[in-house]
Amino acid sequence: MSAPGWAARLPLARRRAERRRRRGFDQPRFLRAFFLLFVLWTFAPLLVVALFSFNSTPSLQNFEGFSLQWYDEFFSSVTLRESLVASIEIGFVTMIVGTVLGTTLAFALVRARSRIAQASNVLMLVPLVTPEIVAGVSALVLFTQIGMDLSLLTIMIAEITFSISFVTVIVRARLATMNREVEEAALDLGATRMQTVRLVVLPALWPAIIASALLIFALSFDDFVIAFFTTGESPTPLPVQIYSSIRFGVRPTINAIGTLMLVISFLIVALAVALPRLLGRRGEQNVLIGGEAP
Amino acid sequence: MTADHTTTDPSIQATGGSDGAGSEAIRFEGVTKRFGATVAVDDLNLTIRRGEFFSLLGPSGCGKTTTLRMVAGFEQPTEGSVYLEGEPVDEVPPYSRNVNTVFQSYALFEHLDVERNVAFGLKRRKVPGDEIRSRVADALELVQLTGRERAKPRQLSGGQMQRVALARALVNRPAVLLLDEPLGALDLKLRKQMQVELKEIQREVGITFLYVTHDQEEALAMSDRIAVMDEGAVQQFGPPEEIYESPQKPFVAGFIGVSNLLPATVEGAAVRLKTGQLFTPPLPEGCEEGASVFCSVRPEKIFLDDLEDGMVSVEGEIVERIYLGTTTQVIVQLAPDVRVVALEQNTARSRADDRWEIGMRVRLGWHPEHALVLR
Numbered sequence: 001m002s003a004p005g006w007a008a009r010l011p012l013a014r015r016r017a018e019r020r021r022r023r024g025f026d027q028p029r030f031l032r033a034f035f036l037l038f039v040l041w042t043f044a045p046l047l048v049v050a051l052f053s054f055n056s057t058p059s060l061q062n063f064e065g066f067s068l069q070w071y072d073e074f075f076s077s078v079t080l081r082e083s084l085v086a087s088i089e090i091g092f093v094t095m096i097v098g099t100v101l102g103t104t105l106a107f108a109l110v111r112a113r114s115r116i117a118q119a120s121n122v123l124m125l126v127p128l129v130t131p132e133i134v135a136g137v138s139a140l141v142l143f144t145q146i147g148m149d150l151s152l153l154t155i156m157i158a159e160i161t162f163s164i165s166f167v168t169v170i171v172r173a174r175l176a177t178m179n180r181e182v183e184e185a186a187l188d189l190g191a192t193r194m195q196t197v198r199l200v201v202l203p204a205l206w207p208a209i210i211a212s213a214l215l216i217f218a219l220s221f222d223d224f225v226i227a228f229f230t231t232g233e234s235p236t237p238l239p240v241q242i243y244s245s246i247r248f249g250v251r252p253t254i255n256a257i258g259t260l261m262l263v264i265s266f267l268i269v270a271l272a273v274a275l276p277r278l279l280g281r282r283g284e285q286n287v288l289i290g291g292e293a294p
Numbered sequence: 295m296t297a298d299h300t301t302t303d304p305s306i307q308a309t310g311g312s313d314g315a316g317s318e319a320i321r322f323e324g325v326t327k328r329f330g331a332t333v334a335v336d337d338l339n340l341t342i343r344r345g346e347f348f349s350l351l352g353p354s355g356c357g358k359t360t361t362l363r364m365v366a367g368f369e370q371p372t373e374g375s376v377y378l379e380g381e382p383v384d385e386v387p388p389y390s391r392n393v394n395t396v397f398q399s400y401a402l403f404e405h406l407d408v409e410r411n412v413a414f415g416l417k418r419r420k421v422p423g424d425e426i427r428s429r430v431a432d433a434l435e436l437v438q439l440t441g442r443e444r445a446k447p448r449q450l451s452g453g454q455m456q457r458v459a460l461a462r463a464l465v466n467r468p469a470v471l472l473l474d475e476p477l478g479a480l481d482l483k484l485r486k487q488m489q490v491e492l493k494e495i496q497r498e499v500g501i502t503f504l505y506v507t508h509d510q511e512e513a514l515a516m517s518d519r520i521a522v523m524d525e526g527a528v529q530q531f532g533p534p535e536e537i538y539e540s541p542q543k544p545f546v547a548g549f550i551g552v553s554n555l556l557p558a559t560v561e562g563a564a565v566r567l568k569t570g571q572l573f574t575p576p577l578p579e580g581c582e583e584g585a586s587v588f589c590s591v592r593p594e595k596i597f598l599d600d601l602e603d604g605m606v607s608v609e610g611e612i613v614e615r616i617y618l619g620t621t622t623q624v625i626v627q628l629a630p631d632v633r634v635v636a637l638e639q640n641t642a643r644s645r646a647d648d649r650w651e652i653g654m655r656v657r658l659g660w661h662p663e664h665a666l667v668l669r
Contacts, residue, residue: 181401184368187388188395189462190418199414203405 053255070256082235091221102167127165136229150232163216174208214272319502324374336526352523394463409443433465547590575665596636605659
């Protein structure tokens with residue numbers, strides 16, 4: 001039956017009430033408006049940066065034509081190129097070392113039934129809530145105290161320290177939902193302990209491990225605060241390099257760099273969301289974006 | 295409700311009194327398991343014969359699952375030894391024991407499909423690929439899952455997951471199959487159906503089943519022999535009909551089926567109920583004059599009003615009447631703290647819920663030989 005057919009038979013007041021009710025619950029237009037506002041608010045500045053990175057003049061106000069000159073300028077600068085490579089190196093090393101350490105720690109925290117593990121569960125949250133500036137300064141103080149020269153290595157150590165908690169929190173959540181009987185079943189069916197980890201535990205944890213690995217890559221790749229305090233002379237990570245260069249005036253190259261970093265970060269996060277699915281675990285709960293329940 | 299008569303069952307007949315090493319599947323010798331100060335299993339001595347369907351029955355926390363886990367190798371006995379086919383297995387890790395377990399939670403590998411789940415154990419044992427394929431196919435056929443090889447566990451129903459878990463364990467042809475409340479998560483109808491199937495499968499494959507359950511009906515229906523456990527110790531063990539008909543302890547009588555436990559004292563060769571009646575049930579050995587005992591009478595052995603000659607007769611008031619379909623449960627108060635449950639059949643001729651009203655005074659009785667004296 002069509003809606004106007006039965007609606008016409010209702011008294012006017014009830015029809016109005018009915019329309020209001022249906023609009024409120026079935027077609028929440030205000031939610032849509034909110035969402036559009038949110039998208040605009042979030043992406044408009046990014047789009048402006050991306051757009052002006054292709055501007056043919058140095059103007060940051062008027063777009064006067066398409067060109068790749070700022071990208072050209074970026075790639076022809078040895079310093080900037082080295083900085084980009086340095087940032088990618090930091091991201092990769094942090095990702096690999098942080099993921100291995102964080103996952104191992106998650107195992108220890110879930111499996112050890114000691115009081116220390118209980119306390120550690122709370123301690124794990126400390127790096128997550130510590131202001132980054134405190135983390136940066138304390139890392140700097142430590143490195144100078146022990147007489148370690150500041151370099152890419154010191155940045156990596158500081159970033160890894162900061163990243164472990166992210167991995168541990170994400171992997172631990174997945175591990176805690178795993179049924180112990182599944183591991184016992186593997187042992188029962190003739191798998192040694194190592195085989196059980198390789199064949200049963202890790203496959204169940206991969207989505208969480210991959211998601212947290214890519215997350216800490218994205219975090220450490222474009223981190224400024226910790227990098228600023230722990231960086232050496234050269235090469236400096238890209239965010240720090242940008243900061244020091246804008247002290248001598250803003251050049252449109254910044255837009256090109258910003259756009260490149262944005263693309264790299266987005267690709268990494270997209271990979272974090274897509275990889276678990278590509279690995280054939282459809283319906284697996286996605287750790288990063290919540291995702292649909294199985 | 296009860297299984298075949300004992301003497302017709304070859305697995306029991308064959309091994310009679312003498313237990314040679316060749317006929318025993320599992321033997322517990324003085325096995326004690328403590329967790330800190332808690333004693334989970336207390337000096338367990340038990341032999342399970344090859345090829346039998348053996349149940350460990352008891353309430354939760356009675357130590358039955360711990361006992362099972364010691365056979366699987368997930369727990370180590372604090373004292374004593376577990377023997378598998380005559381060999382002590384205390385030093386053998388779970389992955390080297392010739393036993394397999396069906397877990398209550400199924401514990402399937404979520405990331406593997408049905409076929410790979412079932413093939414898991416054979417692959418670990420480096421069985422050749424052709425043989426794996428044919429054995430997996432046979433196992434899936436046995437549990438009626440042919441055609442679901444490619445399904446992932448989460449696409450299956452509870453009953454199907456249970457079948458996969460069963461196939462995954464059976465395909466390895468273990469000396470003993472350990473089942474830890476495998477039907478606990480299924481609904482009643484499916485549980486009844488799986489009981490029959492499990493029993494048929496066990497008969498077909500001839501593997502020793504060690505079955506842990508708290509469901510007395512399930513244990514009675516499926517087992518060749520049952521060990522009733524409580525507080526870490528075996529209270530009684532034997533074939534189902536013996537456990538049901540002749541419980542030797544008040545706990546067993548109360549746990550298996552519904553039982554009326556009437557307090558009484560021994561007077562010569564007879565007992566006197568707390569409500570005053572004197573009668574002569576079969577008295578066990580060594581009952582001392584004046585000793586406090588319980589008389590256990592099954593509800594279906596109690597008559598209401600139409601008593602027969604030679605019956606013990608007591609009087610009471612009906613306090614509750616529960617209609618159960620084929621039967622009606624009538625609860626009669628004999629004395630302030632003595633209640634008796636009687637089961638009345640609802641036949642075509644008479645329906646118990648028409649005849650009995652709450653508040654009515656009735657005479658009830660039973661034949662003296664149907665009363666078991668328990669100390």
